[in-house]
Amino acid sequence: xxxxxxxxxxxxxxxxxxxxxxxxxxxxxxxxxxxxxxxxxxxxxxxxxxxxxxxxxxxxxxxxxxxxxxxxxxxxxxxxxxxxxxxxxxxxxxxxxxxxxxxxxxxxxxxxxxxxxxxxxxxxxxxxxxxxxxxxxxxxxxxxxxxxxxxxxxxxxxxxxxxxxxxxxxxxxxxxxxxxxxxxxxxxxxxxxxxxxxxxxxxxxxxxxxxxxxxxxxxxxxxxxxxxxxxxxxxxxxxxxxxxxxxxxxxxxxxxxxxxxxxxxxxxxxxxxxxxxxxxxxxxxxxxxxxxxxxxxxxxxxxxxxxxxxxxxxxxxxxxxxxxxxxxxxxxxxxxxxxxxxxxxxxxxxxxxxxxxxxxxxxxxxxxxxxxxxxxxxxxxxxxxxxxxxxxxxxxxxxxxxxxxxxxxxxxxxxxxxxxxxxxxxxxxxxxxxxxxxxxxxxxxxxxxxxxxxxxxxxxxxxxxxxxxxxxxxxxxxxxxxxxxxxxxxxxxxxxxxxxxxxxxxxxxxxxxxxxxxxxxxxxxxxxxxxxxxxxxxxxxxxxxxxxxxxxxxxxxxxxxxxxxxxxxxxxxxxxxxxxxxxxxxxxxxxxxxxxxxxxxxxxxxxxxxxxxxxxxxxxxxxxxxxxxxxxxxxxxxxxxxxxxxxxxxxxxxxxxxxxxxxxxxxxxxxxxxxxxxxxxxxxxxxxxxxxxxxxxxxxxxxxxxxxxxxxxxxxxxxxxxxxxxxxxxxxxxxxxxxxxxxxxxxxxxxxxxxxxxxxxxxxxxxxxxxxxxxxxxxxxxxxxxxxxxxxxxxxx
Amino acid sequence: xxxxxxxxxxxxxxxxxxxxxxxxxxxxxxxxxxxxxxxxxxxxxxxxxxxxxxxxxxxxxxxxxxxxxxxxxxxxxxxxxxxxxxxxxxxxxxxxxxxxxxxxxxxxxxxxxxxxxxxxxxxxxxxxxxxxxxxxxxxxxxxxxxxxxxxxxxxxxxxxxx
Numbered sequence: 001x002x003x004x005x006x007x008x009x010x011x012x013x014x015x016x017x018x019x020x021x022x023x024x025x026x027x028x029x030x031x032x033x034x035x036x037x038x039x040x041x042x043x044x045x046x047x048x049x050x051x052x053x054x055x056x057x058x059x060x061x062x063x064x065x066x067x068x069x070x071x072x073x074x075x076x077x078x079x080x081x082x083x084x085x086x087x088x089x090x091x092x093x094x095x096x097x098x099x100x101x102x103x104x105x106x107x108x109x110x111x112x113x114x115x116x117x118x119x120x121x122x123x124x125x126x127x128x129x130x131x132x133x134x135x136x137x138x139x140x141x142x143x144x145x146x147x148x149x150x151x152x153x154x155x156x157x158x159x160x161x162x163x164x165x166x167x168x169x170x171x172x173x174x175x176x177x178x179x180x181x182x183x184x185x186x187x188x189x190x191x192x193x194x195x196x197x198x199x200x201x202x203x204x205x206x207x208x209x210x211x212x213x214x215x216x217x218x219x220x221x222x223x224x225x226x227x228x229x230x231x232x233x234x235x236x237x238x239x240x241x242x243x244x245x246x247x248x249x250x251x252x253x254x255x256x257x258x259x260x261x262x263x264x265x266x267x268x269x270x271x272x273x274x275x276x277x278x279x280x281x282x283x284x285x286x287x288x289x290x291x292x293x294x295x296x297x298x299x300x301x302x303x304x305x306x307x308x309x310x311x312x313x314x315x316x317x318x319x320x321x322x323x324x325x326x327x328x329x330x331x332x333x334x335x336x337x338x339x340x341x342x343x344x345x346x347x348x349x350x351x352x353x354x355x356x357x358x359x360x361x362x363x364x365x366x367x368x369x370x371x372x373x374x375x376x377x378x379x380x381x382x383x384x385x386x387x388x389x390x391x392x393x394x395x396x397x398x399x400x401x402x403x404x405x406x407x408x409x410x411x412x413x414x415x416x417x418x419x420x421x422x423x424x425x426x427x428x429x430x431x432x433x434x435x436x437x438x439x440x441x442x443x444x445x446x447x448x449x450x451x452x453x454x455x456x457x458x459x460x461x462x463x464x465x466x467x468x469x470x471x472x473x474x475x476x477x478x479x480x481x482x483x484x485x486x487x488x489x490x491x492x493x494x495x496x497x498x499x500x501x502x503x504x505x506x507x508x509x510x511x512x513x514x515x516x517x518x519x520x521x522x523x524x525x526x527x528x529x530x531x532x533x534x535x536x537x538x539x540x541x542x543x544x545x546x547x548x549x550x551x552x553x554x555x556x557x558x559x560x561x562x563x564x565x566x567x568x569x570x571x572x573x574x575x576x577x578x579x580x581x582x583x584x585x586x587x588x589x590x591x592x593x594x595x596x597x598x599x600x601x602x603x604x605x606x607x608x609x610x611x612x613x614x615x616x617x618x619x620x621x622x623x624x625x626x627x628x629x630x631x632x633x634x635x636x637x638x639x640x641x642x643x644x645x646x647x648x649x650x651x652x653x654x655x656x657x658x659x660x661x662x663x664x665x666x667x668x669x670x671x672x673x674x675x676x677x678x679x680x681x682x683x684x685x686x687x688x689x690x691x692x693x694x695x696x697x698x699x700x701x702x703x704x705x706x707x708x709x710x711x712x713x714x715x716x717x718x719x720x721x722x723x724x725x726x727x728x729x730x731x732x733x734x735x736x737x738x739x740x741x742x743x744x745x746x747x748x749x750x751x752x753x754x755x756x757x758x759x760x761x762x763x764x765x766x767x768x769x770x771x772x773x774x775x776x777x778x779x780x781x782x783x784x785x786x787x788x789x790x791x792x793x794x795x796x797x
Numbered sequence: 798x799x800x801x802x803x804x805x806x807x808x809x810x811x812x813x814x815x816x817x818x819x820x821x822x823x824x825x826x827x828x829x830x831x832x833x834x835x836x837x838x839x840x841x842x843x844x845x846x847x848x849x850x851x852x853x854x855x856x857x858x859x860x861x862x863x864x865x866x867x868x869x870x871x872x873x874x875x876x877x878x879x880x881x882x883x884x885x886x887x888x889x890x891x892x893x894x895x896x897x898x899x900x901x902x903x904x905x906x907x908x909x910x911x912x913x914x915x916x917x918x919x920x921x922x923x924x925x926x927x928x929x930x931x932x933x934x935x936x937x938x939x940x941x942x943x944x945x946x947x948x949x950x951x952x953x954x955x956x957x958x959x
Contacts (some may be wrong), residue, residue, distance in 0.1 A: 026889050026890055026892065027889070027892060030888070030889040030892065030894055030897075031885075031889055032897075033894045033896075033897025033900050034876075034885040034888045034889060034894055034897070034900055034901075034904060035832070035872065035873070035876040035885065035901075036831070036832020036833065036871070036872030036873055036876065036900075036901040036904075037832065037873075037876075038897050039831075040831075040834075040898065042825075042831075043825075043831040133815075133817065207932075208932055209896075209898075209932060210834070210836045210842060210844055210896070210898040210899050210930060210931070210932050211834070211836075211896065211898040212836075259896075259897065260896060261834070261896045261897070261898030262895075262896040262898060262932050262933055263896075264932070293838060294836070294837040294838060294839065294842075515895075515896055516894075516895035516896025516897060516898075516933050517895060517933075518892070518895070685891070685892050686892060689892045689895065689933075689934055689935070689937075689938055692934065692935035692937050692938070693895065693932075693933045693934050693935040694935075695935055696934075696935035696936065697932070697935075719837070719839055719841070720837045720839065720841035720842055720930070721839070721841050725930060725932065726936075727926075727927040727928070727929075727930060727936075728922075728923040728924075728926040728927050728929075728931075728936040728939070728940060729920075729923045729924045729926075729927040730927075731923075731935065731936050731937075733937055734935060734937050757935075
């Protein structure tokens with residue numbers, strides 16, 4: 001067969017009607033969403049299904065002295081009550097560490113604790129009833145006697161002498177620490193023209209998926225299988241987790257994931273209440289449903305980004321960055337979260353600080369410590385918004401100290417576009433990035449001169465506006481270097497099976513999953529393109545461990561780059577197989593034929609020779625008319641894994657134009673821009689919306705979102721009226737542009753696009769606010785940038 | 798248990814409901830109309846927006862027992878009526894829905910703009926949609942879809958006047 005190149009399959013041309021890659025094709029699964037006809041996990045109802053509700057710890061840290069269940073069992077509708085010991089009888093605990101994170105430690109975690117509750121909101125007792133309402137009545141009738149214990153809630157004191165050691169068997173509260181170092185930081189900072197430093201704080205956030213965590217587990221005693229309907233990003237990973245901890249064979253567990261109402265990283269972790277539900281189904285032999293309510297979500301969905309970072313930058317007299325020196329401290333929960341661990345976010349900060357820039361000297365340390373608060377773990381853009389805020393905050397401060405324009409300073413220091421491949425001082429390997437092309441593109445979009453003129457004119461009227469920039473890099477298409485080498489059964493490869501049915505239609509089954517980002521749409525586009533059929537002739541199957549090839553699912557921006565490439569390779573293989581069969585039928589050499597818009601055509605002239613429906617009819621019903629030795633399996637499977645680079649980095653730059661009311665401290669974002677380079681853009685419509693949604697999530701975190709605790713570890717923000725998320729009136733129009741630097745690791749050339757918006761938006765907004773506050777000599781570096789913090793920075797309160 | 802008889806999407810239904818049963822649980826659990834979603838159950842997120850007697854309400858804040866004699870329209874009924882087929886087409890064309898969990902409520906609220914505020918500006922659209930939380934899209938495409946539908950309907954009205 002001829003060598004396949006991007007050009008040979010039409011990736012650089014749009015002259016074929018089924019050249020779908022690069023086109024804004026609407027999502028085939030969108031119609032059901034706008035008509036309310038999707039199927040989320042809570043929409044699934046099974047015969048004899050019961051409902052679980054949990055009693056959750058009211059204390060941040062307390063010993064469980066006794067659990068009195070009689071009242072609950074006497075409640076109408078209640079069927080059974082489960083304590084930690086009941087669940088532990090069928091379910092083994094887990095310890096969330098990764099071997100490659102040297103020295104990492106955590107304690108065994110049970111679905112429901114046996115002796116102590118270690119955060120407010122930890123599930124402690126499960127009540128199973130005929131309805132959710134009855135289960136909640138049962139929870140209200142439980143009597144638990146607690147002995148409250150001192151709680152460790154301040155990350156700054158977690159390692160101090162006399163701190164409450166949350167798990168005494170670990171010795172201390174230090175989960176993980178790592179330092180990356182390159183060059184000679186001490187010498188570079190000693191001889192620097194200028195050194196500027198600041199302390200940055202990023203707030204504890206949570207994902208607030210509008211569909212709460214949802215699960216139905218059903219154990220069939222006849223065939224010994226556990227079937228789990230689950231709102232998840234990673235069905236195969238969960239299959240392995242349920243099997244391992246419930247002592248089942250992996251093959252006897254099936255995870256089905258239909259429509260998912262948002263994930264953002266929240267739904268890729270193992271939650272104790274969900275494992276408890278699976279254990280209860282295992283014990284009771286009937287389906288059990290659990291859907292978290294919003295109060296439970298705030299207390300039990302993973303939190304993230306609780307960091308305090310002291311950092312400094314050194315520059316020479318010409319405005320060149322010499323180095324970064326960063327000290328990161330992050331407080332997680334009482335346990336590292338299984339199986340990804342809660343050390344990755346801090347590790348990412350170490351990997352990513354200074355990422356877009358050309359400099360020699362680097363030192364970054366993270367320390368990850370335990371706290372009696374909701375466990376933290378990976379949430380959209382893991383570590384990126386933190387590293388970008390630190391880097392870009394320091395870059396703006398350095399430019400100001402040098403009297404340089406922030407754009408000119410970035411232009412001077414961003415890694416040149418022709419300098420690849422190269423490695424960063426923290427050891428990240430970059431295949432190809434486009435910081436300067438992205439900056440050029442951004443400056444075509446942002447009317448900087450007009451904005452600066454407006455800024456001056458408004459200042460004269462007492463209105464304070466600012467323009468902020470943030471360059472960023474983003475880690476996508478992860479290899480086994482992210483989790484697999486640490487011993488976690490988290491697959492970095494992914495597979496796709498593409499088949500042609502008798503009517504000439506095509507079905508693709510993929511291990512990557514749909515959370516609303518458009519995975520199924522791009523898989524349909526890629527397969528339609530690869531096979532040569534109209535996109536509406538492609539059906540997509542995802543989210544079923546029994547019916548899709550084994551894969552990692554959706555995380556770290558891998559769906560398009562990994563799952564998409566597997567789909568493309570299998571589609572091309574199916575086309576080759578179709579042409580073999582067509583060649584035999586038409587007495588033509590396969591290489592003289594092609595498939596276009598569902599027809600086998602003459603490659604040179606494009607003349608239709610045979611429809612795929614006719615080819616299907618012969619293969620499936622009149623196989624007797626084909627040559628005896630002809631391979632006629634119209635189904636192909638390919639798996640893909642990256643091999644050259646541990647990660648495919650993307651890059652981009654954002655700009656934010658904001659107004660600060662210096663009387664009230666309120667911030668209004670006026671307009672926002674982003675140029676990002678995710679390699680080959682498969683569907684511009686979907687990429688733009690991923691970037692916009694990511695930006696709003698980033699702006700929300702920077703302005704409003706904060707899981708607030710009191711000193712005793714009580715969570716104070718447990719409703720959507722307390723934990724504020726952006727609504728449409730507060731958000732600006734967002735302009736998105738693209739530069740395309742395809743990765744050469746794959747034919748498709750796609751990298752990830754889902755996290756770029758969130759990575760850069762908080763830093764761009766912070767720099768815009770500080771640009772607005774510049775006439776007052778005021779500065780904010782602690783997120784969220786609330787009115788109180790801004791007024792304090794202004795010295796007004 | 799309280800007996801109620803009401804009209805849902807044009808069909809008469811009679812049920813006995815617990816006093817604590819809210820409208821969304823009634824629709825989802827008693828009638829199997831799963832298009833309306835419970836996002837927060839405390840009246841903030843808007844995922845449960847449905848129409849009662851012509852006005853949009855938060856279904857999670859309305860006891861079903863209070864709806865004897867009421868006329869309720871959900872996303873299923875609104876879709877089948879064709880009233881917002883143009884709006885839904887703009888949502889699909891612009892990818893104004895990602896995970897889709899907020900979308901039925903968003904469509905109900907947008908339909909309210911189409912009915913009551915045919916001249917809404919972009920800022921007014923943003924304001925009116927501000928009781929409906931979307932975590933995925935960033936709102937831009939949703940505002941575009943509503944704006945485009947309003948413009949199309951205004952053009953059609955002008956055409957009809959000629």
